[in-house]
Amino acid sequence: MLSRDLNKLELRPQKSLAKVVQDIVRIDENPSALTEVRVPSYTEHVLVRGPLYSDIKVAVVSGGLDAKMSGVMVLAVKLGTKDIDTYHTTLMSKTYTIKGQFGFATDNHDADGKIWQKSTFDHVTQEKFERVISNMQRSHQKVMLSNSGVDIQSQEAYELATRGLLRPFGVNIPPLILDMRCTQFKPPDFELVPLPTQETDIAACCTTQQLNR
Numbered sequence: 001m002l003s004r005d006l007n008k009l010e011l012r013p014q015k016s017l018a019k020v021v022q023d024i025v026r027i028d029e030n031p032s033a034l035t036e037v038r039v040p041s042y043t044e045h046v047l048v049r050g051p052l053y054s055d056i057k058v059a060v061v062s063g064g065l066d067a068k069m070s071g072v073m074v075l076a077v078k079l080g081t082k083d084i085d086t087y088h089t090t091l092m093s094k095t096y097t098i099k100g101q102f103g104f105a106t107d108n109h110d111a112d113g114k115i116w117q118k119s120t121f122d123h124v125t126q127e128k129f130e131r132v133i134s135n136m137q138r139s140h141q142k143v144m145l146s147n148s149g150v151d152i153q154s155q156e157a158y159e160l161a162t163r164g165l166l167r168p169f170g171v172n173i174p175p176l177i178l179d180m181r182c183t184q185f186k187p188p189d190f191e192l193v194p195l196p197t198q199e200t201d202i203a204a205c206c207t208t209q210q211l212n213r
Contacts, residue, residue, distance in 0.1 A: 003053040011052070015041040061087055068110070071096070090167075093178055093197050100208045102188040109208070126185040133180055133192075136210070140177045144168050144197075167197065175199050177207065 016038040023033035042048050059081045061074040076084050102121035106113030149169035150157045160166040168176060175198045184191035192208065 002058065003051070003056055006053040006056075007051045011046075015044060017041045057081055059084060093195050094199070095193060095195055096199070096204065097183075098192045098194065098204060098208055100190055100192070102190065121187055124187065126182070129185060129190070130182055133182060136207070137177055137180050143174070144176050144178065147173055173198050175204075175207075 017040075018036050019039045020034050020036055023030075023035040025035075026033040046052070057078050059076045061076050061084055074087070076087075101111075102124055103119060104115050105117040107116050108114075144166065145152045145157075147168040148157065148160075148166050150160065150166075157166065175196055177194050177196050179195040181193050182190060183193050194204075194207070196204070
């Protein structure tokens with residue numbers, strides 16, 4: 001589909017070639033006179049070279065999320081696919097908006113799942129909810145610090161943390177939340193803006209459900 005749409009775009013002007021021919025204007029006075037004329041170059045004509053775009057290598061870089069989630073998706077095109085591993089090792093954080101509801105839990109952690117648990121939420125205040133968020137955030141930050149690959153008591157760790165560049169290092173790093181805040185609290189509805197790394201759709205849903213308990 002991408003190739004089809006690109007081939008529908010307006011093409012650049014067709015190039016021309018210089019051709020030396022006999023000058024018929026001066027043929028009587030000088031039969032050997034030559035002149036230069038411009039003729040179309042058919043090397044780039046669509047009927048000669050075929051479609052300009054036929055196969056474009058595209059890879060989804062920002063994986064981990066399902067089709068129900070929307071937003072900006074990072075793609076690697078052609079030679080950019082060689083840098084996918086480098087992109088992943090940087091563990092760039094992304095900002096998401098998650099909407100949830102108090103009072104029930106579903107079997108797939110999603111709104112369209114089967115409700116298997118219900119509870120009251122009258123006792124939940126914004127202050128208590130933000131306290132739970134803060135506790136979860138601290139626990140995730142401890143895991144990040146212990147897996148950052150630097151001495152957490154060092155000046156390097158301090159400088160990286162103040163610049164927001166401290167990231168977990170190594171393999172099998174779980175999804176972590178670097179920061180999270182509640183932007184809307186209107187029970188039963190609430191809205192969260194987390195700043196995760198190594199995120200997946202399951203992790204996002206499970207985190208929301210844990211806060212909902």
